[in-house]
Amino acid sequence: MSGYRQGDSGLILNEPLLWEKGKKGRCGFSLPECDVDEVAFDAEFAGDGPNFPDLSEVEVVRHYTRLSTWNFGVDTGMYPLGSCTMKYNPKVNERQASLPGFSDVHPLLPEVRNQGALKLMFDLEHFLKELTGMDAVTLQPAAGAHGELAGILMINAYHKKRGEIRTKILVPDTAHGTNPASGALCGYMPVAVPVNEDGIMRVEDVRALMDEETAGIMVTNPNTLGLFEKNIREICEVVHGKGGLVYGDGANLNAIMGYVKMADIGVDVMHFNLHKTFATPHGGGGPGSGPVAVTRTLTPFLPVPRVEKLKDHYHLVTDYPDSIGRMMTFYGHFGIMVRAYSYILSMGGEGLKEASAHAVLNANYIKERLKETFHLAYDHTCMHECVFSDAKQEPYGVSTLDMAKRLIDYGFHPPTIYFPLVVPGALMIEPTETETKEDIDNFIDTLKAIAVEAKESPELLKNAPTRSKVRRLDETSAARKPCLSG
Amino acid sequence: MRYLPHTPEDIKEMLEVIGVKTVDALFEAIPESCRSKEPLNLPRAMSEWDLNAHMDALAATMAPSSEYRVFIGAGSYNHYIPSSVPYLLSRSEFSTAYTPYQPEISQGTLQGIYEFQTMVTRLLGMDVATASHYDGATALSEALLMAVRKTKKKRVAVSSLCHPFHREVIRTYLGPAGIEVVEVPYGEDGRTDLAAVGAMDDVAAVAVQSPNFFGVVEDLASFAQVIHAKKGLMIASFTESIAWGLVKNPGSQGVDIVAGDGQSLGIPKAFGGPGLGLLASSKALMRQLPGRLVGTTTDLDGKRGFVLTLAAREQHIRREKATSNICSNNGLCALNAAMYMASLGGTGFKRLAQINHNKAEYLKRKLMDAGVKITFASATFNEFVVKFPEGFEKTYDRLLSRMIVAGLPLGRFYPELAGHYLLCVTETLSKIDMDQLVKEVTA
Ligand SMILES: Cc1ncc(COP(=O)(O)O)c(C=O)c1O
Numbered sequence: 001m002s003g004y005r006q007g008d009s010g011l012i013l014n015e016p017l018l019w020e021k022g023k024k025g026r027c028g029f030s031l032p033e034c035d036v037d038e039v040a041f042d043a044e045f046a047g048d049g050p051n052f053p054d055l056s057e058v059e060v061v062r063h064y065t066r067l068s069t070w071n072f073g074v075d076t077g078m079y080p081l082g083s084c085t086m087k088y089n090p091k092v093n094e095r096q097a098s099l100p101g102f103s104d105v106h107p108l109l110p111e112v113r114n115q116g117a118l119k120l121m122f123d124l125e126h127f128l129k130e131l132t133g134m135d136a137v138t139l140q141p142a143a144g145a146h147g148e149l150a151g152i153l154m155i156n157a158y159h160k161k162r163g164e165i166r167t168k169i170l171v172p173d174t175a176h177g178t179n180p181a182s183g184a185l186c187g188y189m190p191v192a193v194p195v196n197e198d199g200i201m202r203v204e205d206v207r208a209l210m211d212e213e214t215a216g217i218m219v220t221n222p223n224t225l226g227l228f229e230k231n232i233r234e235i236c237e238v239v240h241g242k243g244g245l246v247y248g249d250g251a252n253l254n255a256i257m258g259y260v261k262m263a264d265i266g267v268d269v270m271h272f273n274l275h276k277t278f279a280t281p282h283g284g285g286g287p288g289s290g291p292v293a294v295t296r297t298l299t300p301f302l303p304v305p306r307v308e309k310l311k312d313h314y315h316l317v318t319d320y321p322d323s324i325g326r327m328m329t330f331y332g333h334f335g336i337m338v339r340a341y342s343y344i345l346s347m348g349g350e351g352l353k354e355a356s357a358h359a360v361l362n363a364n365y366i367k368e369r370l371k372e373t374f375h376l377a378y379d380h381t382c383m384h385e386c387v388f389s390d391a392k393q394e395p396y397g398v399s400t401l402d403m404a405k406r407l408i409d410y411g412f413h414p415p416t417i418y419f420p421l422v423v424p425g426a427l428m429i430e431p432t433e434t435e436t437k438e439d440i441d442n443f444i445d446t447l448k449a450i451a452v453e454a455k456e457s458p459e460l461l462k463n464a465p466t467r468s469k470v471r472r473l474d475e476t477s478a479a480r481k482p483c484l485s486g
Numbered sequence: 487m488r489y490l491p492h493t494p495e496d497i498k499e500m501l502e503v504i505g506v507k508t509v510d511a512l513f514e515a516i517p518e519s520c521r522s523k524e525p526l527n528l529p530r531a532m533s534e535w536d537l538n539a540h541m542d543a544l545a546a547t548m549a550p551s552s553e554y555r556v557f558i559g560a561g562s563y564n565h566y567i568p569s570s571v572p573y574l575l576s577r578s579e580f581s582t583a584y585t586p587y588q589p590e591i592s593q594g595t596l597q598g599i600y601e602f603q604t605m606v607t608r609l610l611g612m613d614v615a616t617a618s619h620y621d622g623a624t625a626l627s628e629a630l631l632m633a634v635r636k637t638k639k640k641r642v643a644v645s646s647l648c649h650p651f652h653r654e655v656i657r658t659y660l661g662p663a664g665i666e667v668v669e670v671p672y673g674e675d676g677r678t679d680l681a682a683v684g685a686m687d688d689v690a691a692v693a694v695q696s697p698n699f700f701g702v703v704e705d706l707a708s709f710a711q712v713i714h715a716k717k718g719l720m721i722a723s724f725t726e727s728i729a730w731g732l733v734k735n736p737g738s739q740g741v742d743i744v745a746g747d748g749q750s751l752g753i754p755k756a757f758g759g760p761g762l763g764l765l766a767s768s769k770a771l772m773r774q775l776p777g778r779l780v781g782t783t784t785d786l787d788g789k790r791g792f793v794l795t796l797a798a799r800e801q802h803i804r805r806e807k808a809t810s811n812i813c814s815n816n817g818l819c820a821l822n823a824a825m826y827m828a829s830l831g832g833t834g835f836k837r838l839a840q841i842n843h844n845k846a847e848y849l850k851r852k853l854m855d856a857g858v859k860i861t862f863a864s865a866t867f868n869e870f871v872v873k874f875p876e877g878f879e880k881t882y883d884r885l886l887s888r889m890i891v892a893g894l895p896l897g898r899f900y901p902e903l904a905g906h907y908l909l910c911v912t913e914t915l916s917k918i919d920m921d922q923l924v925k926e927v928t929a
Pocket of ligand 1: 084145179251
């Protein structure tokens, strides 16, 4: 195996739950003397206050520091989680987001005091327009799924405005679960479009399913198999021909920056995941940010408020009668926008294209080097990710889950597993552009070694992981007898 | 580029393995007709120090609460954040992880969120809390959708004293799904009109914010009684979490679902986001909850551990039948809130709420003494409505130029309250700040 062995045993410290520590009367917060008189709260509405443990600052700091050591992040090591674009999160972006002028500002101050933030948002919208060729952008949605909801609401408003009632939406069966769920939230019935033997949609299938009761189609391109939907232009024509609109799930934009503009291929509305493509940290679950771009057709329906520039001043404008309305209390995840803006300026246009180029190079390299070892679902030039399955390991009684868990022992975060659903036992690898060739080689060699283990000593995989804080967890009993608080 | 590690030799070697000559050749997998011909018209890459200077200049045009005396809350509150909290939060094992799909190497996040869920249930007096939602407005919209699913009724009642922006988001979410949203008027005491709810039929739920948009504490128990008699669900919302240090929690008042904003819990205001959506319910509604839940279990050795659970509600399993489309939530903000609540402790939380209350009451009294009319006499927490003298706009601008923001003008949200302002005080404003405000507004 090349390089060094990544996984080994360190000192893993135990740490109890917060309320298993502490003593009444401690406090980890600098509580001041009160400089005004005490006033009792109205007895009718007074309560007892929350029953939290009382802890000193040191106890809190040690608690979370210890917890953090049980976690694996991009800063810990390679994190090839397909569809999630776990690229390096630059530290300079954290600096920008924590500037008091960005982090310590109230959203409802008079506009003259918000010009810097509004300019940043205006310019970020412009960058996203340029990357996709779309006509307008809202930064308001909180995450990818929230962007999908905004986009489908706009499609819904568009049809309504034209006096049409459409009840269905086409969603390919490679789509992420959020796609049909977002469609359903707007009252649409999702209709599945199958993939062909090459892992992409056929024009004929879309033509057969598309009708005047269908609002449009939700397409992820490149799709979740890492393949470019080659028939996209014709598919968009078919959908448009029946009066439908095309939604683009931009989760995989990292593959095509500078190579493809979504507006050019027929997409009417799409979302971005700033927490994927634009390198903002995912935070162990979020917050993300899911801006949505639209062509002229849908501009009137964008959420409000919109950021506009008049002469040299920036304004938040709400006066759009056809708008779908507000998606969040304020303007979206501004702190995430700051990081993404900072990332774009660090990379520049050329740097973003190069990022896509290297992301695609890395995925194809992994695909080539592993395709003898693992069953490759679709053997075509891939984009930013490649999807294998456990078909070759199954005869040894070893599953994708076992291989993923064994990767943990070797010090890698496993790829996405069992998604997309069209590939049974899927192992979806997205290396991103920020990994070195050495780490990628090490990852490949490790997976090859695991394939040998699968044959020779499958129990190693069945027992994995053994070096983590805990071993495999009983998820069935967690769901059967849920204990969600202590 | 410092984030792109490949050397020309690396690229050459990799291309040889793949069997193509150039990286661009890989993009021939994209039909020619789909490929862009023009280079991106975006700025050139900036050096780190040029970028810092550029960002500093943008940030310098803003009005941070460290420099201004901001007497506005209305959904975003200026509370002191202990230095230890952002420090701990910046540990990149937390911040650079994805959703904990692999629990064995995500126990830090999972235990942290489990503790968060627990503290939220204790704060609100509820049985179950989710691992977070985007913000208060989206959490409240989802709470109403839960009620519609549970009761199978297509109409909901929402107090006109729920945050105006929350109500707008509710309309965005519920309108296209064909759910009717009826607003409940408010009375002269600055409280939601209970009798109006009593007169409504066939409603899935009533949502009442407490403390409401005017800062007035609502009698949630009475609303719960009325709506339960109509076989609807009682939903409470809030924007100021610190209130629960003093105010009777919703769970003890018969509330079924609580949805609110957790930004007050140590999360920077950040021009409105990211904040934190809190969503909690009774046990009976657990399986209707949207989004992630963390639960305890044991590992193969019988050791305690934590996992994402009850996933059969979620989009990655149920697709269009899921309880919501949410995937990424605001996990790091939830951890942020947990760190903050742990730092305060129960004793500290109560004391902090009391200090906030003392200060707001001080300002209220001083303004009254100076002849300013307090619009609603009811009990409030941190925020209250005042009527400033005619022509106050000029004073407002003068104060702004002196770095004082004298509240939020209410006319935009409630036309009948033109000339009225919503004021907010937290522990971060001193007696001197308040005395100065009183002096200036009555000058
Ligand atoms: C293809 C795809 N679409 C949508 C989403 C949802 O994005 P988010 O988690 O930001 O809501 C994801 C996230 O994993 C995804 O991979």
